[in-house]
Amino acid sequence: MPQGSADRVRTWITRESLDDFAQFEDIVGEVGSVEDGALLFFQGRVRRTNRGRAVSRLEYEAYGEMAERELSAICHEALEQFDVGSVAAAHRVGDLALGEVSVAIAVTSAHRDDGYRASRWIIETIKVRLPIWKHEHYENGESHWVGAPTPEAGASTGGSRFG
Amino acid sequence: MPQGSADRVRTWITRESLDDFAQFEDIVGEVGSVEDGALLFFQGRVRRTNRGRAVSRLEYEAYGEMAERELSAICHEALEQFDVGSVAAAHRVGDLALGEVSVAIAVTSAHRDDGYRASRWIIETIKVRLPIWKHEHYENGESHWVGAPTPEAGASTGGSRFG
Amino acid sequence: MTDRISVRTLFFGVYGELAARREGSAELAADSTVADLVDSLRGPGGLDWLPESVVVAVNQNYAEAGTTLSDGDEVALIPPVAGG
């Protein structure tokens, strides 16, 4: 009856589509329980407009093995920090078209407040810790690594020691 | 291109199962757009344990037409109060077994913060405004209308005026 | 002879169980309010267990105690809701 932490977490990094809800429905059926009164399912999708620019497609690059380990670590930490029953999370890599799902997170919990808080914590933590980089391609043919300093800004702070 | 508010909301009260994710996936496909970078899907499910008692099944009774109107009103209000792209929400009535979905809410939004806040606001508002009542049946054969005063408490305050 | 109105009454959830009926009707003086209806329902041999602040919907909209009723109105007595 009591489940180990490992039995209640599923994480993966993949080149395959995450668009389909069904794979998460299946996982929740496996790892959830009738003690869970709430399910929170979050999807991040490729949006057409980002910071005012028209995006044509995205490319996600990952530090593969480290990303797998960090995503698993984040979800296990969520299980310890919040009163949740199960967590499933996946992140896409490779080329994504507009509207495609880049990240998906399913959380089950006895009570909804824990589910909302855990789901939000997981996505925010993914955004600061998961070693994945987003290369945005725009309709005008330009591209940009999201979060990267511009080459000029980089040069102006280069050459010095660790802060 | 610009969509009216009515095109971006779907609500219903139903005796049919809401367990399947696919019907919400289909609706999001219809009412969402590529300007939505986030999807939040919430399910409330019949939990085995409620306030320490072992639940065997639930019965939801609704003031049918008013519940339809209130649920629609709540979701349209969410569209006005939060920066969200679309809302779909449904509530079950009739007999539900353990683990079955009683309420489901899908919200799409450009940014995730709006999605989390709108989803949470909708479920909290449903819980205070939607004219639906839950009759819990327990494994020991007893039953209770959730939120109802006990008959004794009711009698002790009965017979007086509005507060 | 006073003008009378007739309203349809609905009892949901635990109120239906305690009242031993889901529907009824009530005859009231014209210009009666929601509060007048609730008082008459509480009257001798009536629903004396109705709480002090009972929530009422008139024609499927939440209504105040002072709302004036009209002939043919549908008045629902709403126990604490418990959806979700």
Next chain:
Amino acid sequence: MTDRISVRTLFFGVYGELAARREGSAELAADSTVADLVDSLRGPGGLDWLPESVVVAVNQNYAEAGTTLSDGDEVALIPPVAGG
């Protein structure tokens, strides 16, 4: 003759683009730290655009500037992450 170690270097995202390579290797004195490696990478004709506080992972765990490196370590230079 000083003991030397060799580490594998990985450049991700914009660092890979700016360095014009995704992988490399570096020879360092034994007991060199992450900071020593970064300084050597920044050296003459090197990656002088590397920011002051560059994030580094050693063997797939985030590491401090003072972390001592060992022969065969995998050292990744991590630009601002942007998953989600």
